[in-house]
Amino acid sequence: MKQSTQSYTVTEAKRKLEAYCAYQERCHKEVVQKLRGMNMIPLAIDTVVSHLIEHNFLNEQRFAQSFARGKFNIKKWGRNRIVRELKIRDISKYNINSALKEIDxxxxxxxxxxxxxxxxxxxxxxxxxxxxxxxxxxxxxxxxxxxxxxxxxxxxxxx
The missing domain is CATH 1.10.10 (Arc Repressor Mutant, subunit A)
Known part of the structure; x- marks a missing residue:
């Protein structure tokens, strides 16, 4: 991922990340990575992430369920691969189990x-x-x- 030299205010970052999360379900790790790529300081990252969670742009359980459904239906992945990929994204055990229940x-x-x-x-x-x-x-x-x-x-x- 390339580093941008442009700096953003917290408000600009919130708007940009709202669009980023609205386009596709994201996990916390992806959002934090994106914010780091935007050269945001840790305090600003925490502020933006909590704003996204508060306004329901970011929801780990919803992400995990959507991820599991998509990878099973489209890529035909089995449970082990889905679990492995969710763990890489730092998704909690509870959310992983709830995501696996999405598969009939x-x-x-x-x-x-x-x-x-x-x-x-x-x-x-x-x-x-x-x-x-x-x-x-x-x-x-x-x-x-x-x-x-x-x-x-x-x-x-x-x-």
Whole structure:
């Protein structure tokens, strides 16, 4: 991220960050990073962040829920990957658990099934064990739980 040499008043920063948060859900960490990039002093950062929270521009729980829904529905990520990414953004355990409740369990299993079948069709490997490994690596990388992955592989790849 490039550092700007321009300085902002607290009021200007509030307006700029209101627009930044209104455009897309943001976590506290992203907002603080943006403010640091704007060369704001720590006291001003705290003032702006508390203003954004007070006026509901910034809400960690709403961010976590939106993030989990989006990454599952659009990128087809599993729970492990979503949790890992939320932890990187310093989201609390409570908010992470509340975000995971946004994912419907039936839809979750259906998505895993669809994703596994699609990927299996793309794998051209002839060796059965290498085929299984490639499919497992792909699904595990995307954050699907290992017990679900191996259960699905054994169901799809028969000897």
């Amino acid at each position: 369990i039936n839809n979750y299993h259906k998505t895993l099934d669809t994703l596994a079948k699609k990927r299996l069709a793309q794998i051209k490997e002839k060796n059965l064990y290498k085929r299984k490994k490639k499919l497992a690596d792909y699904l595990l990388y995307r954050g699907w739980e290992s017990h679900l992955v191996y259960e699905k592989i054994n169901q799809l790849v028969r000897t």
